[in-house]
Amino acid sequence: MGTALAAKTNCPLCSSPGGRLVEQASGWRVVAIEEHPLPGFHRLICSDHVQEWRHLAPAQRQEIGEALAAWEHRLTEQWQPDKFNLASFGNVVPHLHWHLMPRWRTDPWWPNPIWASPPPACAIEGGWIGDWSSSGPAARVVRQAVFVQEQQVASEDEWDAWDAVARHAVMERDQAPVATGRLLSLGDGRARIGRMSVLQGHRGRGLGSALLAALLDDAQRLEFDAVVLHAQEHAIGFYQRAGFTTLGSSFEECNMRHQLMLKTLEGRHA
Ligand SMILES: [Zn+2]
Numbered sequence: 001m002g003t004a005l006a007a008k009t010n011c012p013l014c015s016s017p018g019g020r021l022v023e024q025a026s027g028w029r030v031v032a033i034e035e036h037p038l039p040g041f042h043r044l045i046c047s048d049h050v051q052e053w054r055h056l057a058p059a060q061r062q063e064i065g066e067a068l069a070a071w072e073h074r075l076t077e078q079w080q081p082d083k084f085n086l087a088s089f090g091n092v093v094p095h096l097h098w099h100l101m102p103r104w105r106t107d108p109w110w111p112n113p114i115w116a117s118p119p120p121a122c123a124i125e126g127g128w129i130g131d132w133s134s135s136g137p138a139a140r141v142v143r144q145a146v147f148v149q150e151q152q153v154a155s156e157d158e159w160d161a162w163d164a165v166a167r168h169a170v171m172e173r174d175q176a177p178v179a180t181g182r183l184l185s186l187g188d189g190r191a192r193i194g195r196m197s198v199l200q201g202h203r204g205r206g207l208g209s210a211l212l213a214a215l216l217d218d219a220q221r222l223e224f225d226a227v228v229l230h231a232q233e234h235a236i237g238f239y240q241r242a243g244f245t246t247l248g249s250s251f252e253e254c255n256m257r258h259q260l261m262l263k264t265l266e267g268r269h270a
Helices: 058-079 132-150 161-165 207-221 233-241
Strands: 020-024 028-032 042-046 083-087 097-103 122-124 127-130 167-173 176-185 190-198 226-232 245-253 256-264
Touching: 028 058, 042 058, 058 083, 058 097, 122 207, 127 132, 127 207, 132 161, 132 167, 132 176, 132 190, 161 176, 167 207, 176 207, 190 207, 207 226, 207 233, 226 233, 233 245, 233 256
Parallel strands: 190 226
Antiparallel strands: 020 028, 028 042, 042 097, 083 097, 122 127, 127 167, 167 176, 176 190, 226 256, 245 256
């Protein structure tokens, strides 16, 4: 046991924290993995250089098992995912550690592990729908113009961690992006449509309706029970025509009046 437990200088988990340290106990530590786009991604790392779970003493297994459950609970409360993934491999770094991964139905890898290649974007009428890696560059152009410049939304409000786990529809005209919107799982069977935007010179031509239809189709495909959104007051009628109903009274968000709206999805695609 003595040599197995000694720190190995060539082991990345013995010679460095392995992420941003967020909790340190005697037998383990938890680090946040910030270079990965998945929000809430953490690792729990055994303090000793041990390769296999069965090599730990029963008391150590008990302590780490409780810590894993507590962290799963904590990250689930914080991030409200659809599912929690807990994985231990050690094929690349043979020092016992677990990956703690909140997962969403709208994330790029769903339902596969986050190490899988995300599927390519899907064509829709006039554009495509995909994840942030395929849609982000185009969506950024539209959202920057509409929200940050035109509506004066603060950059820190506009760009958030949720883009990485949302589906993004993009519409183009003459090979330039002109409209976008995103669909994000709320982790409770509902998805939220947000960031709906059409460039100023392209409004009033049905792009918003086509975008909304594409996002609703995707929500149906992912078997959500309902879709909610925060409509800017001038857009309430637009969403009502698409089958959304208002819930409660209006509220202030990003210095604008908004209204919570909901559409129930019925049945599943054949
Ligand atoms: Zn090690």
